[in-house]
Amino acid sequence: DQQVKQNSPSLSVQEGRISILNCDYTNSMFDYFLWYKKYPAEGPTFLISISSIKDKNEDGRFTVFLNKSAKHLSLHIVPSQPGDSAVYFCAASETGTASKLTFGTGTRLQVTL
Amino acid sequence: KAGVTQTPRYLIKTRGQQVTLSCSPISGHRSVSWYQQTPGQGLQFLFEYFSETQRNKGNFPGRFSGRQFSNSRSEMNVSTLELGDSALYLCASSLGATLNDYEQYFGPGTRLTVT
Numbered sequence: 001d002q003q004v005k006q007n008s009p010s011l012s013v014q015e016g017r018i019s020i021l022n023c024d025y026t027n028s029m030f031d032y033f034l035w036y037k038k039y040p041a042e043g044p045t046f047l048i049s050i051s052s053i054k055d056k057n058e059d060g061r062f063t064v065f066l067n068k069s070a071k072h073l074s075l076h077i078v079p080s081q082p083g084d085s086a087v088y089f090c091a092a093s094e095t096g097t098a099s100k101l102t103f104g105t106g107t108r109l110q111v112t113l
Numbered sequence: 114k115a116g117v118t119q120t121p122r123y124l125i126k127t128r129g130q131q132v133t134l135s136c137s138p139i140s141g142h143r144s145v146s147w148y149q150q151t152p153g154q155g156l157q158f159l160f161e162y163f164s165e166t167q168r169n170k171g172n173f174p175g176r177f178s179g180r181q182f183s184n185s186r187s188e189m190n191v192s193t194l195e196l197g198d199s200a201l202y203l204c205a206s207s208l209g210a211t212l213n214d215y216e217q218y219f220g221p222g223t224r225l226t227v228t
Binding site: 043046100101102104106 | 217
């Protein structure tokens with residue numbers, strides 16, 4: 001039972017353009033969402049997060065949007081850079097169990113020149 | 114500040130054997146979580162230890178166990194290895210001071226291959 005889904009296994013975007021990575025969840029108890037970036041042979045690195053009381057959170061080139069009614073979140077990267085090429089995981093957690101993250105299967109982003 | 118370290122980085126074992134993986138969290142972090150990553154499954158939560166006690170547990174069989182020491186270092190043990198246990202095992206640490214301490218820092222993982 002995949003409670004967090006990333007339906008696009010891969011995405012290719014030109015440098016300078018916007019990258020949009022999507023994530024859907026089914027568990028209505030999730031109230032905190034995170035995005036992690038992972039390079040080969042390294043552990044995931046925290047990127048940005050959002051609480052369910054917000055619908056948007058911005059950090060430099062990265063913005064996460066949350067649509068609670070649709071149980072959908074997205075990560076926007078503007079402008080995309082070649083160094084952004086990595087696998088991106090969305091993750092979700094319930095209040096009181098912050099350490100127990102439920103991850104999606106990841107989307108491989110390739111930013112081309 | 115040093116990051117999360119995991120040893121060994123690579124391991125090859127035979128079916129039926131047991132294995133122990135080690136994780137040293139970031140200094141000052143008291144919570145250590147373990148995840149299994151397999152192709153197509155994403156990362157799946159195994160368990161979390163805080164102050165030497167298991168605080169959260171995922172849906173894995175009892176063959177998977179762990180412990181945490183007083184210095185917050187953690188070990189994970191898998192007994193009676195199966196081929197399906199071949200995976201990247203990731204450890205993550207966080208301050209863990211509250212149950213809403215979400216930001217976790219991951220180590221590079223231990224790649225376990227079971228033959």
